[in-house]
Structure formats: C-alpha cells, structure tokens
Amino acid sequence: MSKQKLVQYGDPVLRKVTSRVIKFDKSLRKLIEDMFETMYANEGIGLAAPQIGVSKRVLVVDVDYASKRYVDEKTNKEEASYSPLVLINPVVIQKEGEMVSKEGCLSFPNVYFDVIRYKKIIVRYQDLLGKERKMLVEDNLLCRCIQHEIDHLDGKLFVDRPADADEVKKVLDENGFGGIDSVAPPILIA
Secondary structure (H helix, E strand, O other), X not given: OOOOOOOOOOOHHHHOOOEOOOOOOHHHHHHXXXXXXXXXXXXXXXXXXHHHOOOEOEEEEOHHHHHOEEEOOOOOOEEEOOOOEEEEEEEEEEEXXXXXXXXXXXXXXEEEEEEEEOOEEEEEEEOOOXXXXXXXXXXXXXXXXXXXXXXXXXXXXXXXXXXXXXXHHHHHHHOOOOOOOOOOOOOOOO
C-alpha cells in the first residue's frame, strides 16, 4: 500500500465523468489499498478514485473511522474503529426525501458548509470480486458520504449542492477557492 497525493480543486480530473471498472484484478486491489491508505492518512471518511487522479468508478468509505473510537480491552488504549466499504461502479437506483447537513471534502481543505442530499437511497454496486450488490442507506452519515463520493465519480462536487449558495461563496473565498463559479442556487430534491 502507498499513500497517494490528493487532487485539489482546479484539477480537471475532478470534473470528469469516470469510466466503469471492467477488470477485477490485482491492479484494482492495489488502487483500493492506496485509496484507503490515502483516506486514513488524511483523516477522511470517504474517497473517490478521481481524488487521487484515477478516473475510475471506485470509491471507499469508512464513516466509523473518524467519528467513533473504542478502547482496546487488552491495551486499554483508544483505537480507531474500522468499518471499511468498497463500492465499484456504484449507481443510485432509488432516492427520496431531503436532508441538509454540513460537509467537507478532502479536495477542498478546511472548507465546510451545508449541503442538500437525499435522505434515503438504494445503491447498486459491485464488490471486490465483481459481484453485484445493493445497499439501502437512510438519514445518516453513511448515506451522505456515499452520495458525496458518487458525485465525484460523476464529475460533480459538493459545491454544486449547497443549501445556501451565498454562504458557500463566502466560505470558498475565505479559504482561497475564490474563482469557483459552479456554485448553484439551492435545489429542492424531494
């Protein structure tokens, strides 16, 4: 495994629609290992392949990593909790409702603002062996994170889904991301 350099906003790969994964081989496993290492090293809870410069429909998620800790009974030390997920060629096949919550993105360091997401989704994806699976997620951090990462695979960014476009422009300006003109006005998605 090796930590990769994160792609920052401005790199065209972040706005490119990714290619489907066809081969489920060692190179895919290596990509996924690198993605997890990069995500954990940057204290993230999700990472899409374009964020390390790879235009493939692959994402990794571990919402427990940064948000929950447990004490190891043997060492009595606080340890990170891991619940990693890999979604290959994911597609949201059903969506409903709306939720608004604060999000950040590893490709936009130190930028956080309220984003509109679906409250409930069903995602169809493939696992590491290429087997097709479905997952229902609803009204939680995992639901938001999966939508955020799938957006990356579709060339969309969280700046495209603001609850308040004026707030986003202000936050982006304050953090040196001034020239972003893709910030759209809020859209009700219910």
